[in-house]
Amino acid sequence: MLPETERPEELKRAEHLKKVPLSTREVSDLFMLAMGAYTPLEGFMGEEDWRGCCVDMALSNGPFWPIPITLSCETDLAGSIQIGEEVALLDGENGDILGVLTVNEKYPIDKELECSRVYRTTETAHPGVQKVMEQGPINLAGRVMALSEGHFPETYKGLYHRPAETRALFQEKGWSRVAAFQTRNPMHRSHEHLAKIAIEICDGVLIHQVLGALKPGDIPAEVRVKAIDALVNHYFVPGTIIQAGYPIEMRYGGPREALLHAVFRQNFGCSHLVVGRDHAGIGDYYGPFDAHHIFDTLEPGSLRIQPLKVGVTFYCSKCDGMATDKTCPHGEGDRLTISGTRLREMFAQHETVPPEFSRPEVLEVLQAYYDSLH
Amino acid sequence: MLPETERPEELKRAEHLKKVPLSTREVSDLFMLAMGAYTPLEGFMGEEDWRGCCVDMALSNGPFWPIPITLSCETDLAGSIQIGEEVALLDGENGDILGVLTVNEKYPIDKELECSRVYRTTETAHPGVQKVMEQGPINLAGRVMALSEGHFPETYKGLYHRPAETRALFQEKGWSRVAAFQTRNPMHRSHEHLAKIAIEICDGVLIHQVLGALKPGDIPAEVRVKAIDALVNHYFVPGTIIQAGYPIEMRYGGPREALLHAVFRQNFGCSHLVVGRDHAGIGDYYGPFDAHHIFDTLEPGSLRIQPLKVGVTFYCSKCDGMATDKTCPHGEGDRLTISGTRLREMFAQHETVPPEFSRPEVLEVLQAYYDSLH
Numbered sequence: 001m002l003p004e005t006e007r008p009e010e011l012k013r014a015e016h017l018k019k020v021p022l023s024t025r026e027v028s029d030l031f032m033l034a035m036g037a038y039t040p041l042e043g044f045m046g047e048e049d050w051r052g053c054c055v056d057m058a059l060s061n062g063p064f065w066p067i068p069i070t071l072s073c074e075t076d077l078a079g080s081i082q083i084g085e086e087v088a089l090l091d092g093e094n095g096d097i098l099g100v101l102t103v104n105e106k107y108p109i110d111k112e113l114e115c116s117r118v119y120r121t122t123e124t125a126h127p128g129v130q131k132v133m134e135q136g137p138i139n140l141a142g143r144v145m146a147l148s149e150g151h152f153p154e155t156y157k158g159l160y161h162r163p164a165e166t167r168a169l170f171q172e173k174g175w176s177r178v179a180a181f182q183t184r185n186p187m188h189r190s191h192e193h194l195a196k197i198a199i200e201i202c203d204g205v206l207i208h209q210v211l212g213a214l215k216p217g218d219i220p221a222e223v224r225v226k227a228i229d230a231l232v233n234h235y236f237v238p239g240t241i242i243q244a245g246y247p248i249e250m251r252y253g254g255p256r257e258a259l260l261h262a263v264f265r266q267n268f269g270c271s272h273l274v275v276g277r278d279h280a281g282i283g284d285y286y287g288p289f290d291a292h293h294i295f296d297t298l299e300p301g302s303l304r305i306q307p308l309k310v311g312v313t314f315y316c317s318k319c320d321g322m323a324t325d326k327t328c329p330h331g332e333g334d335r336l337t338i339s340g341t342r343l344r345e346m347f348a349q350h351e352t353v354p355p356e357f358s359r360p361e362v363l364e365v366l367q368a369y370y371d372s373l374h
Numbered sequence: 375m376l377p378e379t380e381r382p383e384e385l386k387r388a389e390h391l392k393k394v395p396l397s398t399r400e401v402s403d404l405f406m407l408a409m410g411a412y413t414p415l416e417g418f419m420g421e422e423d424w425r426g427c428c429v430d431m432a433l434s435n436g437p438f439w440p441i442p443i444t445l446s447c448e449t450d451l452a453g454s455i456q457i458g459e460e461v462a463l464l465d466g467e468n469g470d471i472l473g474v475l476t477v478n479e480k481y482p483i484d485k486e487l488e489c490s491r492v493y494r495t496t497e498t499a500h501p502g503v504q505k506v507m508e509q510g511p512i513n514l515a516g517r518v519m520a521l522s523e524g525h526f527p528e529t530y531k532g533l534y535h536r537p538a539e540t541r542a543l544f545q546e547k548g549w550s551r552v553a554a555f556q557t558r559n560p561m562h563r564s565h566e567h568l569a570k571i572a573i574e575i576c577d578g579v580l581i582h583q584v585l586g587a588l589k590p591g592d593i594p595a596e597v598r599v600k601a602i603d604a605l606v607n608h609y610f611v612p613g614t615i616i617q618a619g620y621p622i623e624m625r626y627g628g629p630r631e632a633l634l635h636a637v638f639r640q641n642f643g644c645s646h647l648v649v650g651r652d653h654a655g656i657g658d659y660y661g662p663f664d665a666h667h668i669f670d671t672l673e674p675g676s677l678r679i680q681p682l683k684v685g686v687t688f689y690c691s692k693c694d695g696m697a698t699d700k701t702c703p704h705g706e707g708d709r710l711t712i713s714g715t716r717l718r719e720m721f722a723q724h725e726t727v728p729p730e731f732s733r734p735e736v737l738e739v740l741q742a743y744y745d746s747l748h
Contacts, residue, residue, distance in 0.1 A: 197571060310574055326573050
């Protein structure tokens with residue numbers, strides 16, 4: 001990330017470079033690189049790193065890394081770029097110049113290899129696979145210099161915290177054990193229960209929200225933040241929760257993505273990552289606890305951060321409280337679960353969502369949002 | 375511990391040795407030594423170990439050890455014993471021979487030093503201090519050979535597990551992360567909550583019960599076991615709990631005793647120890663969280679086992695469930711707490727104890743016990 005005062009001049013210079021448009025995922029990855037969330041990466045991966053990462057979850061010089069961070073390009077454009085040349089990186093959606101890449105390598109992507117290793121499938125019905133398959137056929141690699149973080153710092157003022165900032169926040173609060181709670185949704189009582197388990201073994205919880213492009217139908221970030229605030233203000237001990245957001249775009253890569261979530265949470269200063277059921281999964285591509293099991297397969301020392309593996313969470317009437325499949329011996333009939341589809345239907349029809357499923361203060365925020373859609 | 379077949383002959387031989395009577399605490403410690411719960415100790419402590427343990431929480435050759443394990447004796451008897459002599463160790467209550475000590479050291483005890491360092495008080499109103507003050511003035515030290523475990527294996531069949539046995543049980547169940555839950559009481563919902571927090575981060579929980587002499591008014595072990603069984607059978611996932619007992623006598627030494635509980639749980643194969651509010655404390659001698667804080671003062675590497683520090687636990691009507699002071703922001707008025715005295719009164723008067731405080735299945739066992747007292 002170039003210091004702010006030097007950006008205007010560099011932007012002027014970049015306008016004269018060849019221009020490579022970035023997908024929304026690549027833009028998010030550029031911002032993650034720029035803020036230091038992807039340390040030790042300094043740019044988009046070269047072929048050896050890409051292959052090591054796909055096959056062995058390791059960079060070519062050794063460090064653990066579970067998911068390729070790459071920049072793709074069409075063949076013609078790639079052909080016109082010389083090794084050593086600087087190119088301007090454009091936001092593919094609005095054409096803004098976001099940074100400069102010094103290209104030190106170009107290589108064709110084996111998309112089948114990448115998808116089968118990382119996503120465990122090559123079906124384009126999988127949104128992560130689809131993104132890879134839609135990419136250009138050539139990866140450009142090299143160190144990046146970012147000139148912008150797009151709309152994020154402005155749009156998510158007070159929420160957009162870079163790793164150095166969260167680490168400073170934790171230090172200020174005297175937190176040495178911090179659990180990251182990954183979410184792209186509002187928090188109902190099951191999520192509250194997960195966060196409270198984390199609070200028992202840590203000094204605090206970082207509710208860490210995905211701010212990158214989401215799936216259609218997802219709750220917008222500002223509503224989510226408001227709903228989470230309602231929960232935190234009424235049901236958590238003051239000073240035990242920090243809300244923050246980061247600009248990643250979900251790959252829905254299940255277990256491999258859980259590992260990516262773990263590795264970059266280290267950079268944000270977290271000691272633990274809550275890994276729930278089907279973490280970062282989608283559809284039936286991954287077993288509900290694949291993202292738990294993959295942590296057990298790593299070479300010791302791959303990660304400093306510890307997964308806090310929690311299973312299915314629900315209200316159980318026989319337990320008379322919140323429980324998980326690890327703590328509740330009762331049957332499905334005793335457990336209150338409401339699917340996302342059913343919940344949206346309940347909001348649409350102004351049905352009362354039971355307080356055992358979600359706190360009234362949270363439901364109020366969400367009901368107002370759904371009402372505003374009409 | 376001498377193998378069973380060799381005991382009769384050794385017992386005969388021991389009858390001709392000088393006899394040293396043991397207090398109930400010393401008997402418990404002999405059994406703890408014999409079963410390997412106090413490894414690396416091989417007998418009652420010599421002066422250097424005793425002093426190192428009192429002052430620096432370390433044995434003279436380095437290993438961490440937080441509480442003296444000693445055998446005291448009256449001056450006359452001590453004077454008659456030669457260094458190198460074997461003496462028979464008697465159960466002070468019934469005169470049974472329990473073992474043989476090879477005396478390799480005799481030393482006068484600085485009781486003030488021991489009590490002020492270990493118990494942080496020299497007041498004899500403290501039952502742990504009182505025991506020390508009542509001891510003979512001379513400690514006998516040396517390796518012990520146990521010839522009996524007293525009534526424990528017979529009285530607590532199915533519950534009395536030696537460290538090698540719990541380790542084998544854990545291995546059989548495939549548990550690598552096991553939390554010890556120390557108790558000398560039946561378990562109400564607050565204890566259930568603690569155990570369930572432990573289950574979230576471990577493979578299982580060892581409910582580890584004090585079988586040594588208790589305070590007057592404590593529930594007898596067989597009733598406690600039945601009450602805990604009622605809880606486990608109705609409210610825990612099968613295969614997540616093991617009940618076991620061990621023959622220690624509480625010292626009520628608060629933070630130092632919490633460390634002792636931790637160090638011998640390592641020998642039982644546990645990876646975590648639940649440390650609650652005022653763990654092993656009594657009266658107002660220790661701050662409610664002194665037993666948490668003391669773990670933070672240890673030299674790194676002193677313990678392999680990790681404390682699982684949990685605070686005050688209760689049902690909160692605003693949280694609509696079980697909570698702790700780390701997770702609940704609400705007031706005292708929303709929290710259901712019942713003192714031990716009030717609870718005994720409720721049983722005596724057949725009042726209904728709220729199900730938010732204790733499970734009906736547990737209450738039934740306890741009510742039957744209190745009824746049987748009349």
